[in-house]
Amino acid sequence: DTEVTQTPKHLVMGMTNKKSLKCEQHMGHRAMYWYKQKAKKPPELMFVYSYEKLSINESVPSRFSPECPNSSLLNLHLHALQPEDSALYLCASSNTGLDEQFFGPGTRLTVL
Amino acid sequence: DQQVKQNSPSLSVQEGRISILNCDYTNSMFDYFLWYKKYPAEGPTFLISISSIKDKNEDGRFTVFLNKSAKHLSLHIVPSQPGDSAVYFCAASARGTYKYIFGTGTRLKVLA
Numbered sequence: 001d002t003e004v005t006q007t008p009k010h011l012v013m014g015m016t017n018k019k020s021l022k023c024e025q026h027m028g029h030r031a032m033y034w035y036k037q038k039a040k041k042p043p044e045l046m047f048v049y050s051y052e053k054l055s056i057n058e059s060v061p062s063r064f065s066p067e068c069p070n071s072s073l074l075n076l077h078l079h080a081l082q083p084e085d086s087a088l089y090l091c092a093s094s095n096t097g098l099d100e101q102f103f104g105p106g107t108r109l110t111v112l
Numbered sequence: 113d114q115q116v117k118q119n120s121p122s123l124s125v126q127e128g129r130i131s132i133l134n135c136d137y138t139n140s141m142f143d144y145f146l147w148y149k150k151y152p153a154e155g156p157t158f159l160i161s162i163s164s165i166k167d168k169n170e171d172g173r174f175t176v177f178l179n180k181s182a183k184h185l186s187l188h189i190v191p192s193q194p195g196d197s198a199v200y201f202c203a204a205s206a207r208g209t210y211k212y213i214f215g216t217g218t219r220l221k222v223l224a
Contacts (some may be wrong), residue, residue, distance in 0.1 A: 042214035097210035103155030
């Protein structure tokens with residue numbers, strides 16, 4: 001199984017809502033990532049978990065809160081987002097930090 | 113400061129001909145380079161990678177060339193097929209850092 005799954009595919013939320021994005025992989029990868037991608041821009045790294053510990057936070061605002069409950073799951077908790085946070089949120093995993101990443105299909109987030 | 117750049121936002125090529133996509137980087141610490149292909153509403157798909165100890169890596173129709181002195185890499189697709197039409201991102205990493213920096217992308221259109 002070389003798949004990274006993400007749910008939901010689409011999410012519309014108001015600025016006062018709390019929601020969560022979910023990512024799952026069953027490849028035994030020890031590193032998992034969250035990226036944000038705006039239209040016509042490259043994916044931008046947000047967070048990296050290595051061996052279930054947060055190893056990189058790219059100065060992401062605290063309204064985004066990552067969580068890694070186990071080695072297969074990665075969540076991104078959203079609270080009090082702004083309209084400019086609307087984007088495609090991509091999850092990825094890799095075996096280590098020394099090889100290619102496998103990406104999920106993304107969650108298209110719209111903040112009203 | 114964009115550490116990885118793809119200066120051609122778009123490229124059109126006839127089916128059967130060679131597609132050459134270029135990527136430049138500025139950080140001399142980068143030692144691992146990857147190419148991804150992305151269709152709309154999907155996550156990036158890994159195509160091919162190259163380590164800085166090599167100057168060429170080949171996988172089927174795809175070949176990546178690395179010129180370390182020029183801090184330049186290129187992806188050659190031969191022969192190009194209509195199904196290759198997508199956005200191509202190069203990415204660079206200092207191995208073991210878990211930080212992959214993506215280029216701005218090149219939209220390839222292969223004309224039948």
